Structure formats: C-alpha cells, structure tokens
Amino acid sequence: xxxxxxxxxxxxxxxxxxxxxxxxxxxxxxxxxxxxxxxxxxxxxxxxxxxxxxxxxxxxxxxxxxxxxxxxxxxxxxxxxxxxxxxxxxxxxxxxxxxxxxxxxxxxxxxxxxxxxxxxxxxxxxxxxxxxxxxxxxxxxxxxxxxxxxxxxxxxxxxxxxxxxxxxxxxxxxxxxxxxxxxxxxxxxxxxxxxxxxxxxxxxxxxxxxxxxxxxxxxxxxxxxxxxxxxxxxxxxxxxxxxxxxxxxxxxxxxxxxxxxxxxxxxxxxxxxxxxxxxxxxxxxxxxxxxxxxxx
Numbered sequence: 001x002x003x004x005x006x007x008x009x010x011x012x013x014x015x016x017x018x019x020x021x022x023x024x025x026x027x028x029x030x031x032x033x034x035x036x037x038x039x040x041x042x043x044x045x046x047x048x049x050x051x052x053x054x055x056x057x058x059x060x061x062x063x064x065x066x067x068x069x070x071x072x073x074x075x076x077x078x079x080x081x082x083x084x085x086x087x088x089x090x091x092x093x094x095x096x097x098x099x100x101x102x103x104x105x106x107x108x109x110x111x112x113x114x115x116x117x118x119x120x121x122x123x124x125x126x127x128x129x130x131x132x133x134x135x136x137x138x139x140x141x142x143x144x145x146x147x148x149x150x151x152x153x154x155x156x157x158x159x160x161x162x163x164x165x166x167x168x169x170x171x172x173x174x175x176x177x178x179x180x181x182x183x184x185x186x187x188x189x190x191x192x193x194x195x196x197x198x199x200x201x202x203x204x205x206x207x208x209x210x211x212x213x214x215x216x217x218x219x220x221x222x223x224x225x226x227x228x229x230x231x232x233x234x235x236x237x238x239x240x241x242x243x244x245x246x247x248x249x250x251x252x253x254x255x256x257x258x259x260x261x262x263x264x265x266x267x268x269x270x271x272x273x274x275x276x277x278x279x280x281x282x283x284x285x286x287x288x289x290x291x292x293x294x295x296x
Contacts, residue, residue, distance in 0.1 A: 024156050033202040046077045049275035053268040077277040109284040148188045151178045162205050167196040190215045203242040207233045225253045238272045245269055
C-alpha cells in the first residue's frame with residue numbers, strides 16, 4: 001500500500017474526515033484555454049516598457065570565452081515590433097555614460113523617422129506589397145508555432161500551489177512519431193519537461209525543460225547542443241497581467257565541431273510599466289526617456 005493511501009486509512013480509522021480532492025480538469029478543454037492565452041502573450045508584452053538584465057557566461061576547458069559582462073537594458077515597445085527600443089544603460093555593473101545613452105536615443109529616433117518617411121512616400125502598390133509580406137511573415141510564424149505545439153504529447157499530471165497560486169502540472173514530451181521540419185521545431189522536439197499552468201486563469205506560471213538528446217546546428221558544422229541542457233521560464237502577475245520575470249538556459253555543446261563550450265544565459269525582467277508605443281518618437285525627441293521611472 002502506498003504511503004499516501006496508508007495515511008488516509010489511518011486518518012479514517014481515527015475518525016478524521018479527509019476532504020475529497022476535486023477532479024482534475026478535462027485535458028482537451030484545459031489545453032484549449034491555455035493555448036488561447038499563450039497565443040495572446042506576444043501582443044500583451046508589446047504594451048509594456050520594462051528593465052532587462054542579461055547575464056551570459058561561456059567557458060571551455062581552457063577558461064572563459066565569449067562576452068560575459070552583465071548588461072542591463074531599458075526596453076520600450078515601438079510603433080512596430082522591429083522598432084522596439086533596447087536602450088543599454090549598464091555594462092559590467094557600470095552605468096553607461098549619459099552621452100552614450102543620448103547617442104543611442106538619437107540613433108533610434110532616426111530609425112523611427114526613416115521608417116515614417118518610407119511609409120509616407122510609398123505608393124498604393126508598394127503599401128499593398130508590404131502588407132502582403134507582413135501577412136506572410138505572420139502566417140509563417142503562426143505555422144511554426146503550430147508545428148512546435150503539434151510535436152508534443154501534453155498530459156495533466158496533478159495540481160499544486162505555486163507561489164500561492166493554484167496550478168495544474170502539465171508534462172510534455174515529443175511524440176514518438178513526430179517529424180519536425182523547421183530548425184526551431186527540431187530544437188524544441190529534443191526537450192521534455194513540465195509546466196505549471198494557473199488552474200483558473202490558464203496562464204503559464206513556470207516551465208522547466210531538459211534536452212533528451214544532442215541537437216546539431218548548421219548540419220553539425222556550426223555547433224551542437226548536448227543532451228542535458230536545461231531551460232526555465234518564470235512568469236508572475238504584474239499590473240494585472242502575467243509577464244516573464246526570468247528565463248534561464250544552461251548546458252554544454254560544441255562550437256565549430258571542435259571546441260567544447262559550457263554556457264549559462266540568464267535574462268531577468270522587472271519594473272514593468274504600461275507604455276504607449278505611439279509615443280516613443282515624441283518622448284525620444286523631447287528627452288523624456290532620460291527621466292527614468294522610480295526603481296530604474
């Protein structure tokens with residue numbers, strides 16, 4: 001008899017009432033709701049400015065290689081996703097000089113103005129072609145996301161409270177018959193793990209994944225990611241929405257066939273605030289971004 005069953009039996013003998021566990025939700029309905037929420041996340045993130053802290057380390061058997069210094073960015077959504085402004089404000093624990101920040105502001109404002117001039121001067125035919133290309137890119141991105149989701153077998157494994165929130169535990173692994181086509185899908189299919197999804201709001205709270213096999217890049221010539229690499233994403237409630245607070249990737253691999261590499265990449269997100277993307281150009285022109293909000 002399992003320990004949990006023994007405990008229930010002893011409590012019953014002692015006359016203690018054990019509250020019945022609510023049944024786990026229907027998998028098909030639960031996954032449909034969770035997927036719908038997940039699909040809206042990219043649009044949600046575009047409504048917030050935030051602070052991003054990057055820590056990236058790479059090592060080989062002979063010592064440290066690659067960049068490494070901690071970098072801190074202030075991130076502001078722009079009028080289009082391509083015009084999101086990533087403003088470097090700290091490098092290796094040292095604040096970026098004000099003149100360098102001002103130069104970043106001028107360069108990004110010039111990019112926005114160039115984008116606006118191109119839109120203003122384009123013909124009806126050029127606009128139609130651009131809009132068609134945009135639709136094609138969105139369709140391709142959606143098809144890629146659908147392919148990745150379709151690769152996996154998702155199962156509800158239980159429930160628990162995660163940081164005080166009611167969560168459903170979902171396990172996932174690539175289906176044995178999965179045949180990924182895109183590079184992104186091949187990478188995703190090499191991972192299995194579990195996720196915590198809010199039981200009532202259907203929002204992803206946390207995901208932990210581990211590579212179950214080696215994955216090659218560039219036909220194995222550019223690099224290889226080794227089995228055992230791990231990826232973690234944590235989301236928390238902020239300003240009434242569920243937003244990322246940390247993503248972490250750790251593992252080993254080989255670069256250019258020969259060099260063994262150990263790497264750790266940690267992204268931390270904080271200080272979210274609502275931001276109107278259409279105001280970015282005016283704020284850059286007026287120097288308003290230089291007045292950082294409390295906590296920045």
